[in-house]
Amino acid sequence: MGTIVTMTTTQTIDAYWRAANYLSVGQIYLLDNPLLTEPLRPEHVKPRLLGHWGTTPGLNFCFAHLNRVIGERAQDMIYIAGPGHGGPAAVAHAWLEGSYSEKYPEVSRDADGMRRLFRQFSFPGGIPSHVAPETPGSIHEGGELGYALAHAYGAAFDNPRLVVACVIGDGEAETGPLATSWHSNKLLDPQRDGVVLPILHLNGYKIANPALLSRIPETELLRLMEGYGYRPHVVGPSHEEMAATLDEVFDQIAAYKDGLAGRLPMIILRTPKGWTGPREVDGLPVEGTWRAHQVPLSGVRDNPEHLALLEEWMRSYRPQELFDADGRPMPAVLRAVPEGPLRMSDSPHANGGELLAPLALPDFREYAVQVKAPAAQSSEPTRVLGTFLRDVIAANPHTFRLMGPDETASNRLQAVFETTTRAWNAAVEQTDEHLAPGGRVMEVLSEHLCQGWLEGYLLTGRHGLFNCYEAFIHIIDAMFNQHAKWLQAAKRIPWRRPVASLNYLLSSHVWRQDHNGFSHQDPGFLDIVVNKKAEVVRVYLPPDANTLLSVGDHCLRSRDYVNVVVAGKQPVLDLFTMDEAIAHCTRGLGILPWASTDAGEEPDVVLACAGDVPTLETLAAAAILREHLPQLKVRVINVVDLMRLQPPSEHPHGMPDAEFDTLFTTGKPIIFNFHGYPWLIHRLTYRRHGHANLHVRGYKEEGTTTTPFDMAMLNDIDRYHLVMDVIDRVPGLGATQAHLRQRMSDERLRARAHTREHGEDVPAISEWTWA
Secondary structure: OOOOOHHHHHHHHHHHHHHHHHHHHHHHHHHHOOOOOOOHHHHOOOOHHHHHHOOOHHHHHHHHHHHHHHHHHHEEEEEOOOOOOOHHHHHHHHHHOOHHHHHHOOOOOOOOHHHHHHEEEOOOOOOOOOOOOOOOOOOOOOOOOOHHHHHHHHHHHHOEEEOOOOOOOOOOOOHHHHHHHHHHHOOOOOOOOOOEEEEEOOOOOOOOEEEEHHHHHHHHHHHHHHHOOOEEEEOOOOHHHHHHHHHHHHHHHHHOOOOOOOOEEEEOOOEOOOOOEEEEOOOOOOOOOOOOOOOOOOOOOOOHHHHHHHHHHOOOHHHHHEEEOOEEEEEEHOOOOOOOHHHHHHHHHOOHHHHOOOOOOOOHHHHOOOOOOOOOOEEEEHHHHHHHHHHHHHHOOOOOOEEOOOOOOOOOOHHHHHHHHHHHHOOOOOOOOEEEEEOOOOOOOHHHHHHHHHHHHOOOOEEEOOOOOOOHHHHHHHHHHHHHHHHHHHHHHOOOOOEEEEEEEEOOOOOOOOOOHHHHHOOOOHHHHHHHHHHHOEEEEEHHHHHHHHHHHHHHEEEOOOEEEEEOOEEOOOOHHHHHHHHHHHOOEEEEEOOOOOOOOOOOOEEEEOOOHHHHHHHHHHHHHHHOOOOOEEEEEEEEEEEOOOOOOOOOOOHHHHHHHHHOOOOEEEEEEEEOOOHHHHHHHOOOOOOHHHHEHHHHHHOOOOHHHHHHHOOOHHHHHHHHHHHHHHOOOHOOOHHHHHHHHHHHOOOHHHHHHHHHHHHHHOOOOOO
């Protein structure tokens, strides 16, 4: 049972809270005079006042009380600050706990360090205003609202001793991803997983409007939380009430872990917006209103009344009781601070690379498809990869999870169910399959949740993979953006240890939507990904099963990247033996000698391709050219690693110009058949010497529910159109090969007419092989 909360305990909590509030206000406002040892003057104040005060005192309130629980119960705990713009609170917390000065010795825990702490916040050359990677203890910046609770649950999975205290702002509670995230408790296993303690912080207002959940009747709010499956506890702005409630809550958590309680608790914390700040400014109410959201006193340098209000505000925390003459926190402030890694700002779970262990990976070569001749037989690449992932899961039962929005089987990865189930802690009926607590496959029909879980899981030191339909990965564009920015920033922070890469497997892709239509056809996630810094992103388009195995193994071993792998689930031609696949993926791109006719000579044309269906059509076009224009020297190049197309100055994987020129030539036509939007290839290669000769075919927003070859024809990536492109672009062919060009056009018409009459592609096309 919890410790009885005494007046001395609440006084200690209050001292810590006041100290954190003082430090938070100082970060927003002050350049100098950190201890107010002299009257505040305009030059002590920053010229640009940036930051968010409104949520900060509530966050400090939570930190102060959680510290007490950690110390008394020796509880492993991290926090997620959903109101990430409450950055001053998280920084103040880390500084008071001492971990900030350990990570940044120049920001010492004294008056000089306090001055640096204040000056750096939201200041050129300093630190961001959010709970950013630079903040010890953070795994969630909160730059875009909606993902706090998903991150918290991701951190809790497979962390049985961990409690994740997740503070959810009432503005964030209005977002769709957060509303869905409440359901994560149905996939939590009391024995294998940790616990998430949601703290819904209702301070009444967003930037300019009331918060919905703060205005509905409390009985309705309680029923909502109970309907989500929680045991809600309502707390007001009282130390005594918060302390007693936390003791009750952690007793309930212990009962839940012991199997004595089926529901986890959560807290609804009601405090005023901008609590303890100015109550009125310029005759208008501030505390408890939307005016407290950002900077309550905006004209401090120029308005003596505002300057006086700021000094009164800061002195109201009685800093002389909190810091000694040298600026060090008083013993009374630090009495409840946990020790060592129990400090939330020093938890290894919040710097997951410290806990990361390499995956035990089976030898991917043992799953290889046997290839006797190139492009003579077919396999389903993702089905083959599924057997590899099955054994990855078996070998790593506590450190690897497969995420996906109800599409694991649809994407042909169902072999994983031979060794695991879907995580599920809700009701199970007789007709259900593969549902059980502790399952390694996480499925729910929300891409936001899958992404958030995986991010939280990776950032706390584990591994995983997110499989998704290609068109609908766009749903998490903004989440990917936030994670990529986190990785980029973290790479530059020496104490942040590398974490496992975020791996996407995109299947059911644009070119094979046999049962779906235009809405399911969009390869544009690649364009979004390539916008990010080269040090963070990688894009792979393996054209067959063996190259997918090689790429998959490589991505699971990598660190600090976002790896995007696009691979089909439908049968595609097997192009490479496993040894050839490894060599081809290691190079990232290369000539297919058996498909080319330029050996030892300069080619007349280069046919390049990236993606499984574009590669198939390119090979078929090469075969037509070989038959009808045997004198034409054709070089066929397949690209697996898209980043190889950039120069080395733009991406670490970039191919040197001399090597690129040798492969693609500088003066010959290049017909590039691409999986995605054509302009992405132009964007990656615009600095190359032969770019003026490059013509790219790809998806151009033409699609419907149709056959695979008709889909290719709709976007002009089909074999016949590629042959026409060659005739149009190789000097001399236009005048001599008009008959062949017309024949190719007629073949397109015949193929389309066949689909309209029979509902399927011409067998000679659908069953085509190189042999």
